[in-house]
Amino acid sequence: MALRLGDTVPNFTQASSKGEINFYDWAGDSWVVLFSHPKDYTPVCTTELGAVARLKSEFEKRNVKPLALSVDDVESHQGWIKDIEETQNVSLNYPILADPDRKVSDLYDMIHPNSLDNLTIRSVFIIDPSKKLRLTFTYPASTGRNFDELLRVIDSLQLTDKYSVATPANWQDGQDCVIVPSIQDPQELQEKFPKGYNAVKPYLRLTPQPNK
Template sequence: MSIRLGDIAPDFTQQSTAGEIKFHEWLGDSWGVLFSHPKDFTPVCTTELGATAKLAEEFKKRNVKAIAVSVDPLESHNGWVGDINETQNTKVNFPILADPDKKVANLYDMIHPNANDTLTVRSLFVIDPKKKVRLTITYPASTGRNFDEVLRVIDSLQLTDKHSVATPANWKQGDDVIIVPSLQDPELIKQKFPKGFKAVKPYLRITPQPDK
């Protein structure tokens, strides 16, 4: 099945390097990053899981839980973790789902037959505390993901959920933001944006990033 923005992330129960995972229960009231890799003991995947482990504190600050998945069995994951820790100078601190029956891969449409009919592509899903899918990104097997971009989007989503703003191209934490066009009440705008705004066009109103 195809997963679209706003869909409820499919729930599942599956074994992992951290024991049995009941996905929705495991997420609780946290945000989640669920990402697939094609195969254990491969070079790009090793760097990606190492990079994710090194971002543990950044994820924690944002109330985000990370979880990886591939169609390899649990024994393979357990053996590979040692290689990741050794070569990436880190310690894997998040679960890796074992999916040899391809249950999770099929639920999240992670196998793209025209790329590879047996292995998962590099799919990534950001899921909010209401279990809604808020971001999907898919990379080819040869290209490692940009996890700085994943954090940037999570920052944007969390900011825009709290304030009536959108984030412009190349925005990063602390940059100016845009007041959403649907917000037109002058008194409400003044209340929500005490720092003021600059109207470049009636539909393009730029304001300093609101305080958290």
């Protein structure tokens, strides 16, 4: 069954390029970006894994752990990592899950037979510290992912969790946010949004980003 937003994601124990991982224990109190790759030694995947390694400090600022997955085994991963580090000029600083038995791929519905037969598609799962699924993306095999967009989404999700705001179209960090419709009490509005707000419409109220 496909995972839906708000579902508790399934736990698993699986080998990886950095040793065996029990997902819940490894994730701990962090957010997780779990992203899958069709197979090792593929060109687009190589660039993606390098891009994520370069964003390590950005993920750490947000309390996020990246976790890649490919259907090949650990030995194959170790060889591929050498190529990634050589061609992308990075040190691969996060694990790649090995999934030759397709256990994790099946748990997370990463195999779409009409697209890639028995290989994983380019899936992305953003998972919060409560192990709840907060976002999914599905890309075709030919299209590399935009990891700056994933950081933007994580910023938005974390703002919503802490400050009762949503983010409008094309929002970037530092721009005005939207007050969630559930907050209507004037005193609560004043307490939560001391910077004030602009009521464009009764249901569209813009406020400066609370943590800036």
